[in-house]
Amino acid sequence: MAMTEKLVTTCPEVTTGWNRRKEAVELGAETAEAARDWWSEELRVSEIALRNAPKSYPSWYHRKWTVSRMIRTMGRESETVRMTLERERALCSRLLDADDRNFHCWAYRRFIVQSLGVTTEEELEYTLKKIEDNFSNYSAWHQRSAILDARGDVDSATLKGEFELASNAFYTEPEDQSAWMYHRWLIARARALKIPDERDAAIASALEICREVAELEPGCKWPLLARASLEDEKSRRDVLDRLSSIDPARVGYYRDVA
Amino acid sequence: MPSTSASAIEDLAATARELHRDAFARNGSAEPLRGDAHAEYLRGGLGALPQVFVSLDASRAWMAYWCVHGLAVLGRVLDDEVRTRVVGFLDACVDARRGGFGGGPGQMGHLATTYAATAALVTIGGDDAREVIARADVKRFLMSLKEKETGGFRVHEGGEADARGCYAAMASAHMCGCLDNDVRSGVGAYVSRCQTYEGGIGGEPGGEAHGGYTYCGLAACALAGDFGTLDLENLERWLVNRQGEIEGGFSGRTNKLVDGCYSFWQGGCFPLLRRANDVMLLQFMERSKMTVGGRTVVGSDDLGLEARVLGACAATMFTSGAFESSSTPAAFSSGALQGWILDCCQSDNGAGGLRDKPGTGRDHYHTCYCLSGLSLAQHHGRCGLVEVVGPAESNALVEIEPLVNVVKHKYETWMRALT
Ligand SMILES: [Zn+2]
Numbered sequence: 001m002a003m004t005e006k007l008v009t010t011c012p013e014v015t016t017g018w019n020r021r022k023e024a025v026e027l028g029a030e031t032a033e034a035a036r037d038w039w040s041e042e043l044r045v046s047e048i049a050l051r052n053a054p055k056s057y058p059s060w061y062h063r064k065w066t067v068s069r070m071i072r073t074m075g076r077e078s079e080t081v082r083m084t085l086e087r088e089r090a091l092c093s094r095l096l097d098a099d100d101r102n103f104h105c106w107a108y109r110r111f112i113v114q115s116l117g118v119t120t121e122e123e124l125e126y127t128l129k130k131i132e133d134n135f136s137n138y139s140a141w142h143q144r145s146a147i148l149d150a151r152g153d154v155d156s157a158t159l160k161g162e163f164e165l166a167s168n169a170f171y172t173e174p175e176d177q178s179a180w181m182y183h184r185w186l187i188a189r190a191r192a193l194k195i196p197d198e199r200d201a202a203i204a205s206a207l208e209i210c211r212e213v214a215e216l217e218p219g220c221k222w223p224l225l226a227r228a229s230l231e232d233e234k235s236r237r238d239v240l241d242r243l244s245s246i247d248p249a250r251v252g253y254y255r256d257v258a
Numbered sequence: 259m260p261s262t263s264a265s266a267i268e269d270l271a272a273t274a275r276e277l278h279r280d281a282f283a284r285n286g287s288a289e290p291l292r293g294d295a296h297a298e299y300l301r302g303g304l305g306a307l308p309q310v311f312v313s314l315d316a317s318r319a320w321m322a323y324w325c326v327h328g329l330a331v332l333g334r335v336l337d338d339e340v341r342t343r344v345v346g347f348l349d350a351c352v353d354a355r356r357g358g359f360g361g362g363p364g365q366m367g368h369l370a371t372t373y374a375a376t377a378a379l380v381t382i383g384g385d386d387a388r389e390v391i392a393r394a395d396v397k398r399f400l401m402s403l404k405e406k407e408t409g410g411f412r413v414h415e416g417g418e419a420d421a422r423g424c425y426a427a428m429a430s431a432h433m434c435g436c437l438d439n440d441v442r443s444g445v446g447a448y449v450s451r452c453q454t455y456e457g458g459i460g461g462e463p464g465g466e467a468h469g470g471y472t473y474c475g476l477a478a479c480a481l482a483g484d485f486g487t488l489d490l491e492n493l494e495r496w497l498v499n500r501q502g503e504i505e506g507g508f509s510g511r512t513n514k515l516v517d518g519c520y521s522f523w524q525g526g527c528f529p530l531l532r533r534a535n536d537v538m539l540l541q542f543m544e545r546s547k548m549t550v551g552g553r554t555v556v557g558s559d560d561l562g563l564e565a566r567v568l569g570a571c572a573a574t575m576f577t578s579g580a581f582e583s584s585s586t587p588a589a590f591s592s593g594a595l596q597g598w599i600l601d602c603c604q605s606d607n608g609a610g611g612l613r614d615k616p617g618t619g620r621d622h623y624h625t626c627y628c629l630s631g632l633s634l635a636q637h638h639g640r641c642g643l644v645e646v647v648g649p650a651e652s653n654a655l656v657e658i659e660p661l662v663n664v665v666k667h668k669y670e671t672w673m674r675a676l677t
Contacts, residue, residue, distance in 0.1 A: 150464070250590075256589055
């Protein structure tokens with residue numbers, strides 16, 4: 001184990017090393033007591049590996065494997081598991097403070113908060129803080145969509161709040177694409193609303209805001225791009241014409257979709 | 259420190275603008291490609307591939323591919339001695355027990371390095387290169403990593419499954435001649451689940467769209483001849499918006515900095531999308547027995563294709579180029595992409611090797627994918643036409659096959675001999 005530790009912490013891409021460790025854990029973790037020591041050892045080693053190389057696929061996978069084993073063996077309600085998951089959440093926060101776009105870490109965080117049963121609101125709060133730190137951080141916007149989707153259908157009240165959050169970003173920095181990308185998810189969820197009146201109202205108000213931002217920022221392509229998927233056929237053509245003139249690098253694309 | 263603040267994006271655009279302006283002032287166009295210097299740098303990478311001995315470095319099979327492929331794109335020929343040594347090295351990377359290739363001699367088989375080793379062997383070509391590949395072993399290796407429930411592939415024994423795994427499996431199977439229904443089943447559905455509302459493809463369901471996964475997912479579907487429920491329109495919309503209007507290159511994710519290697523990962527999706535649309539149109543016509551030019555389309559034989567569309571490997575028709583006839587420009591700006599690679603990604607002060615972006619160091623990975631991206635911008639910016647930015651004598655590159663990122667004529671020679 002000492003040898004593989006040295007191996008995986010210096011060369012985390014050597015998958016043989018991680019596999020040896022997995023085999024040893026499977027063999028050694030016969031009793032619950034013994035298993036606990038093995039698992040904490042795996043968490044310690046993979047943390048060193050991640051500190052050295054925070055984007056290494058095998059290290060992240062080994063960590064997820066370890067935590068999944070713990071959950072499967074001891075159950076989510078076990079105090080040890082709960083404490084481990086809390087520590088994992090804190091580790092994710094630390095790593096995301098160092099690099100807020102590390103998608104491995106965001107994916108692992110989704111797994112952890114889901115296992116921990118963190119409420120949607122609490123995790124939304126976290127992503128809001130990350131967005132306030134740096135609202136170009138699209139990964140944090142994306143996390144909102146992922147955790148809201150995980151809860152199930154998104155209701156119109158929630159959508160209203162999210163549209164407002166995105167709109168605030170549009171008015172502050174219309175050229176920043178992160179909120180505009182999140183807006184596409186909002187539109188998709190608005191279209192999925194079951195009550196026709198709510199659906200139509202949500203889409204209409206979204207379109208209204210896009211028109212307004214487009215008017216305020218005539219040289220900005222993002223509100224026009226959003227309008228291109230919301231307007232009726234005739235206005236859509238006008239919008240695509242305007243896009244072609246302010247964004248000539250993509251005329252080929254605008255012609256294709258017209 | 260936020261990794262991508264709005265100001266970092268502005269700074270890079272300003273740097274790129276200046277480099278473009280300088281290049282234009284000097285050359286009246288983009289920078290000439292310093293092919294000799296890049297070739298020397300890549301040859302150095304092959305020289306560093308040591309004789310066959312066991313080491314911990316898990317990327318040596320990749321190193322062989324990056325250098326062999328980069329040199330082929332530059333139109334350079336390998337010395338016999340180097341050629342033989344690389345073939346011997348790749349042979350030593352075979353994991354005889356499991357059936358695939360590891361990252362180096364004595365290492366466990368991995369899907370990614372199986373793709374890299376196979377693509378390097380296809381590029382090298384010849385009987386000795388062919389002999390390294392044992393088709394039945396590769397098939398056994400792929401099937402041992404296939405997840406029957408999801409259609410996806412684990413990247414190695416006991417490892418994670420993602421869109422990379424799908425691509426490496428499809429491309430290796432295709433080039434080794436074992437891409438059958440066992441291998442391909444469920445791939446379209448798996449990749450479709452990884453597409454996000456952004457339009458691009460993420461590593462796993464719920465993940466953020468990413469250029470590397472997007473290429474892998476789309477190319478895997480193309481090779482499998484199964485696009486599942488992929489929304490190709492939304493995919494194209496995401497892709498075109500990854501190209502920076504000032505820099506000219508592509509970023510890998512929403513609101514990230516432009517990076518040279520995505521010239522291939524994102525740029526390579528455009529020719530695949532165009533062909534995907536053709537395949538889907540033809541499949542639709544097949545189903546509905548539509549008529550083309552007054553003739554009822556029964557099978558693709560009617561259209562002069564090599565294989566029937568339905569039930570045949572779509573990759574065959576993909577590479578036949580049967581549908582690429584109009585000379586309309588692609589949805590991305592080929593000229594801007596070439597300008598980015600030439601002006602911003604070549605090393606400073608005339609040194610060989612290409613890089614992520616100005617201010618970063620060169621490496622073999624970026625050299626390989628910048629050159630691949632430059633080739634595809636030249637050959638796929640406009641269907642049926644080659645458009646080279648800058649002086650053609652120095653800048654024109656050999657055409658690549660975007661499905662597998664191997665030089666096209668070498669790929670075709672290899673596939674013809676594969677029966
Ligand atoms: Zn890169």
